Amino acid sequence: MTNLTPNDFETVIGLEVHLQFNTRSKIFCGCENAFGREPNSCVCPVCLGLPGTLPVLNKAALDYAIKTALALNCDINAFIKFDRKNYFYPDLPKGYQISQFDFPIGYNGKLTFLSDGKEKTLRIHRAHLEEDAGKLIHDTKQKCSLIDYNRTGTPLMEIVTEPDLRSPQEAYDYLTMLKLNLQYLDVSDCDMEKGSLRCDANISIRPKGQTSLGTKTELKNMNSFRAVKAALMFEQQRQVTMVLAGKKLLQETRLWDEDKQATFTMRTKEEAHDYRYFPEPDLAPFVVSNEKIDAVRKVLPENPYGAFLRLQREYGMSAYDAQILIQDKALTEFFEKCAALYNETKKICNWINTALLKELNERKISITKTQIDAERFTAVIRKVEDGAISNLSGKEILPELLTSSRTIDELVSEKGLAQVSDDAALEALIDGVLKQNAHVVEQIKNGNQGAVGFLIGAAMKASQGKANPKKAGDILKRRLNND
Amino acid sequence: MVTSKEITYISCLARINLTQTEIDSLSENMENILGYIAQLETLDVNDIKPTSHVLPLKNVYREDMVTSCFTREQAMSIAVASLNGFFKVPQIIE
Amino acid sequence: MTMTFYELTAHELIEKIHANGADPQGILSSVRQRIHENDGKINAYIRLDDDAEASSASKFPVPIAIKDNICINGKEVTCASKILKGFRAPYDATVITKLKAAGIPIVGQTNMDEFAFGSSTENSSLRPTRNPWNHACVPGGSSGGSAAAVAADEAVWALGSDTGGSIRQPAAFCGVVGLKPTYGRVSRYGLIAFASSLDQIGPLTKDVHDSALLLSIIAGHDPMDSTSADLPVPDYTRALVNDVKGMTIGIPKEYFAEGMAPDVKTAVLAAIEVLKKRGASFREISLPHTGYAVSTYYIVATAEASSNLARFDGVQYGLRCLPHQIRKTPIVDLFEETRDQGFGPESKRRIMLGTYVLSSGYYDAYYLKGQKVRTLIKNDFDEAFKTCDAIITPTSPTTAFKIGEKASDPLAMYLSDICTISANLSGIPAISLPCGFSKDGLPIGLQLLAKPFAEETLFQIAFTYEQNTDWHLRKPGIQD
Ligand SMILES: [Mg+2]
Ligand SMILES: [Zn+2]
Numbered sequence A: 001m002t003n004l005t006p007n008d009f010e011t012v013i014g015l016e017v018h019l020q021f022n023t024r025s026k027i028f029c030g031c032e033n034a035f036g037r038e039p040n041s042c043v044c045p046v047c048l049g050l051p052g053t054l055p056v057l058n059k060a061a062l063d064y065a066i067k068t069a070l071a072l073n074c075d076i077n078a079f080i081k082f083d084r085k086n087y088f089y090p091d092l093p094k095g096y097q098i099s100q101f102d103f104p105i106g107y108n109g110k111l112t113f114l115s116d117g118k119e120k121t122l123r124i125h126r127a128h129l130e131e132d133a134g135k136l137i138h139d140t141k142q143k144c145s146l147i148d149y150n151r152t153g154t155p156l157m158e159i160v161t162e163p164d165l166r167s168p169q170e171a172y173d174y175l176t177m178l179k180l181n182l183q184y185l186d187v188s189d190c191d192m193e194k195g196s197l198r199c200d201a202n203i204s205i206r207p208k209g210q211t212s213l214g215t216k217t218e219l220k221n222m223n224s225f226r227a228v229k230a231a232l233m234f235e236q237q238r239q240v241t242m243v244l245a246g247k248k249l250l251q252e253t254r255l256w257d258e259d260k261q262a263t264f265t266m267r268t269k270e271e272a273h274d275y276r277y278f279p280e281p282d283l284a285p286f287v288v289s290n291e292k293i294d295a296v297r298k299v300l301p302e303n304p305y306g307a308f309l310r311l312q313r314e315y316g317m318s319a320y321d322a323q324i325l326i327q328d329k330a331l332t333e334f335f336e337k338c339a340a341l342y343n344e345t346k347k348i349c350n351w352i353n354t355a356l357l358k359e360l361n362e363r364k365i366s367i368t369k370t371q372i373d374a375e376r377f378t379a380v381i382r383k384v385e386d387g388a389i390s391n392l393s394g395k396e397i398l399p400e401l402l403t404s405s406r407t408i409d410e411l412v413s414e415k416g417l418a419q420v421s422d423d424a425a426l427e428a429l430i431d432g433v434l435k436q437n438a439h440v441v442e443q444i445k446n447g448n449q450g451a452v453g454f455l456i457g458a459a460m461k462a463s464q465g466k467a468n469p470k471k472a473g474d475i476l477k478r479r480l481n482n483d
Numbered sequence B: 001m002v003t004s005k006e007i008t009y010i011s012c013l014a015r016i017n018l019t020q021t022e023i024d025s026l027s028e029n030m031e032n033i034l035g036y037i038a039q040l041e042t043l044d045v046n047d048i049k050p051t052s053h054v055l056p057l058k059n060v061y062r063e064d065m066v067t068s069c070f071t072r073e074q075a076m077s078i079a080v081a082s083l084n085g086f087f088k089v090p091q092i093i094e
Numbered sequence C: 001m002t003m004t005f006y007e008l009t010a011h012e013l014i015e016k017i018h019a020n021g022a023d024p025q026g027i028l029s030s031v032r033q034r035i036h037e038n039d040g041k042i043n044a045y046i047r048l049d050d051d052a053e054a055s056s057a058s059k060f061p062v063p064i065a066i067k068d069n070i071c072i073n074g075k076e077v078t079c080a081s082k083i084l085k086g087f088r089a090p091y092d093a094t095v096i097t098k099l100k101a102a103g104i105p106i107v108g109q110t111n112m113d114e115f116a117f118g119s120s121t122e123n124s125s126l127r128p129t130r131n132p133w134n135h136a137c138v139p140g141g142s143s144g145g146s147a148a149a150v151a152a153d154e155a156v157w158a159l160g161s162d163t164g165g166s167i168r169q170p171a172a173f174c175g176v177v178g179l180k181p182t183y184g185r186v187s188r189y190g191l192i193a194f195a196s197s198l199d200q201i202g203p204l205t206k207d208v209h210d211s212a213l214l215l216s217i218i219a220g221h222d223p224m225d226s227t228s229a230d231l232p233v234p235d236y237t238r239a240l241v242n243d244v245k246g247m248t249i250g251i252p253k254e255y256f257a258e259g260m261a262p263d264v265k266t267a268v269l270a271a272i273e274v275l276k277k278r279g280a281s282f283r284e285i286s287l288p289h290t291g292y293a294v295s296t297y298y299i300v301a302t303a304e305a306s307s308n309l310a311r312f313d314g315v316q317y318g319l320r321c322l323p324h325q326i327r328k329t330p331i332v333d334l335f336e337e338t339r340d341q342g343f344g345p346e347s348k349r350r351i352m353l354g355t356y357v358l359s360s361g362y363y364d365a366y367y368l369k370g371q372k373v374r375t376l377i378k379n380d381f382d383e384a385f386k387t388c389d390a391i392i393t394p395t396s397p398t399t400a401f402k403i404g405e406k407a408s409d410p411l412a413m414y415l416s417d418i419c420t421i422s423a424n425l426s427g428i429p430a431i432s433l434p435c436g437f438s439k440d441g442l443p444i445g446l447q448l449l450a451k452p453f454a455e456e457t458l459f460q461i462a463f464t465y466e467q468n469t470d471w472h473l474r475k476p477g478i479q480d
Helices: A059-071 A168-185 A225-244 A290-298 A304-315 A319-326 A329-341 A345-363 A374-386 A391-403 A408-415 A423-436 A438-445 A449-462 A469-482 B004-013 B020-042 B072-076 C010-018 C024-042 C094-101 C144-151 C168-174 C208-218 C262-277 C290-311 C330-342 C345-358 C364-384 C410-415 C421-426 C455-467
Strands: A009-020 A083-086 A096-099 A106-115 A118-131 A135-139 A144-148 A155-161 A197-207 A217-222 A252-257 A262-265 B086-090 C045-048 C064-067 C106-110 C157-162 C177-180 C200-205 C248-252 C281-285 C390-394 C430-437 C443-449
Touching: A009 A168, A009 A225, A059 A106, A059 A118, A059 A155, A059 A168, A059 A290, A083 C290, A096 A118, A106 A168, A106 A304, A118 A168, A168 A197, A168 A225, A168 A304, A197 A225, A217 A225, A225 A252, A225 A262, A304 A319, A304 A329, A304 A345, A319 A329, A319 A345, A329 A345, A329 A374, A345 A374, A345 A391, A374 A391, A374 A408, A391 A408, A423 A438, A423 A449, A423 A469, A438 A449, A438 A469, A449 A469, B004 B020, B004 C345, B020 C290, B020 C345, B020 C364, B020 C410, B086 C330, C010 C024, C010 C208, C024 C045, C024 C106, C024 C144, C045 C144, C064 C144, C094 C208, C106 C144, C144 C157, C144 C168, C144 C200, C157 C177, C157 C208, C168 C177, C168 C430, C168 C443, C177 C208, C177 C455, C200 C208, C208 C430, C208 C455, C248 C262, C262 C281, C262 C390, C262 C430, C262 C443, C262 C455, C290 C345, C290 C364, C290 C410, C290 C421, C345 C364, C364 C421, C390 C455, C430 C455, C443 C455
Parallel strands: A217 A252, C064 C106, C064 C157, C248 C281, C248 C390
Antiparallel strands: A009 A155, A009 A197, A083 A096, A106 A118, A118 A155, A135 A144, A144 B086, A197 A217, A252 A262, C045 C106, C157 C200, C177 C200, C177 C430, C390 C443, C430 C443
16 A cells, blocks of 8 residues: 555545534423523423433424425334433433434435536435433533533434445535524534534545545544544545554544534543443334325425525526525525515625615524515616616615615605606716816826716715716717817 | 243343342342243234333423522432532542 | 221222221221231231321221332332432322322231242241241242231231232232232333333232222322323223133143142132133133243343442442452542442342343344343233133142242242233233132142233232132231
8 A cells, every 4th residue: 555645545534423403392291392591490390300201302402303304305214202312421311312223314315506506416324303412511620520400301303324425525515515404494403513413434545446445433523514524535545644654543522622623533432332232111102104205205305506506507506695695595585585585686686685784784683584585675776777876875775675665756756866867967967077077078188088987976075976978978978079 | 931041131231239149049030930921922913013002101301491409419319429519439430 | 897997998998988987097006006906927028007097087097018118208218229229209290199088098018028039928028027927937039028917917918019920929928918920000100110011019919809999099190200101091890800711711731730839729719610601602712932931031121220220339329339449540439349248148149140131242132132031932922812811820839838948049039930920011900819728738829911001900800709608708817
């Protein structure tokens, strides 16, 4: 292997995402499913795992899971059961996690996404429902660890991919598309900082052409998609260097250190994982009928990649514009409402992707939380196109649409933004400009055509921006030529 | 034969610290019991479905509704060790 | 001779209350007095509740004893284990909620084999309970405290739990009536689990009437227990009819083969004659997989137990121990030392066995196989109930054995459950009632089994038998 170079290796990556569902109550008890509460204030005998307590499944958690699995194009198991995964850890109050072993809700799925401008389809191995554990806080000063069980029992979906990813960038792009899909479904906050979306990664390298997998490491403790990518890049580099140096890789779990931007071996557990899965006797099995699957499928929102393709196909939109629009399902829906009212779709798209997005981003607000509607928004664009108001005036009105429900005409007149297109008024305006700038007119007559722009600017200034710039320019040019 | 190595492995999974005397006697007990249980080997159960639940129940769930939970004081009243409203354990080293 | 309150049954006391011949507080005092005088010899109770009150405004103000594995809000509950010492349940089990609603005062919590692991109540971490009929003998188990309390008139009635015979076998050994309801008939919420797919709470009473009465109070669907059956609860006392004409009762030949004590066999055969005279017909049946029940049970029950008992790890509540010197890591040491010191030898044995049968490489050979044989055992009963209304067997092949006699032989102890285990594996209801005495004066139990949710059939046959015999009226003499 010593004659190989770094370019002779291929990277193989698989990801495991844990997703918290935003149901009202927890998965097996009626405690509120809330984030950021006082420690141990959202707990009850059931989620504390007290002796004698029993789980009862939250129907919404199952529905969300079926919805998510379908969105990931999974086959749905008609027979679903829960199993106990047995291990000891202080954040796990019962000494086992209620999870799914051999009959996960979904399996055999796939997700298409764009990476480096190319379409890529990743296979989803399985998606199953389970309960989240509590949260541990390590207090180094007091030499103890503290446990908050509020998170215990949050519905969690584990989404495991096949090892189909070939680069850290692809992993990043998949995660981005996955998150977008989940946001379209409205089943989770998908906030990695809050821990509502968590991602572990498996990575190995192998010489190009080899079909068997190399020794993999499992990466944990990444708190953002960017960190996932950075950890994978670090690990890819480390593995290549090791192999080229003739060293043997260990199958191990490594933790990402954000400060040091490096991965480190996790203290290895002294025994192998032997989770002793067996069917959860406290929960009856679940049967998912075809009717149920069809019903959920029917109300499934369009997936973001499908929207991306359709926007280009139906509206002749560029991939670039479509890509921006689909980042927000509400924005895509807004665009389509506008397009139904006004056929200048390219112009609508420009207005949304530049002016409107700028306003929304500045306010850090979703379009659904504003007063804007497609009727008034397209009316503004129409007025600009018709020359009734200037482009600049249109942009001045835009913020008003977000916060008020007043009509465009009201806004235009209130702000005095109506454009002057009246011929007589414009002739008078140009008269004045020509008189005040006789020396410039002289220069133009001497061949300095560039000075025409200066005169148009002067006309706009004199009209406080209300002059129709195109008409004013035409009159100016005619007068210069005639005089 | 249940070796003492196996007993040690199982006790590790079950998180019970055992003395050598306990390991020896458990090894003998389990040997006897598993020896008796070996009678099941004579049964052919290839085509038999396993029973996890004796009742034919299915699709038992509750609606997604929030019910009242413990106050922090109630939750902490059971704690064997606590600090500032948290359950407390010796420091976990990862 | 007039009987003192504590000697009476619940239905007799309720009648007296209604006839203004007794006041509930007086009944409670009488039972407390009896406990005070007698329990030093029997050790039926782990702890008493001196605060419990009885009100004449309530429907059934007759004192009850509760096995120490059922949670009562604010009360310590330990399963007779060191590992739960000091743990006060912060909630009521569903059966406790129902008892409280019926106004039934709880006098105390009774001794048991640690975590219900055993058939003799010798595995209690505190002290063994003694059989009221012979203090040198065990009361059976694991609900030995509840059975002994009822037999010794230290409680009018009691609740126990039955995973492999833990209500019926001590009922037989102590000469009282014990019922294991159909799986799912009574909510398990608040019962500290031994084996979740087998456990049921049930009554231990002085006669069949009280058993029917108490089941009517505690049975029913519970939204907190996903495995509880959503079926209406009949008034079981309406099944108390002195008539078995037209009923067919099966005699499974496998239960009458070998290993049965001659006194037990004689008593059960005599019981069959009593029922025949009342019009029941009997037929020999076969439950061919009976011989595999103990093996199957000890796989399924220990596997579930090993998982159910994982929560006792010293992290949240109960006992916490740390070794003097660090062995692995502080947290692993905490788990391992707490569980080493907190669990008794039988608990360790079952946790180890259960962990073993679930561990990597053994699952298919043990747990999966056990679940498949469970299907066969269940099928045997389904087949039998096509031709029978009920099945009759002894509750235990022997009468109560001596304290210490089987303590050193776990397998022999396990095999003593041979008659009761199959009902749990197949989820069917079964009742044990007194049907005679051995030559040395120990009670013998008769077991009746019926199809799922046919508790009424059991009550009807048991009541008819009881009406035509007087075994249930005998009481153990006062011993020193
Ligand atoms: Mg998981
Ligand atoms: Zn809860």
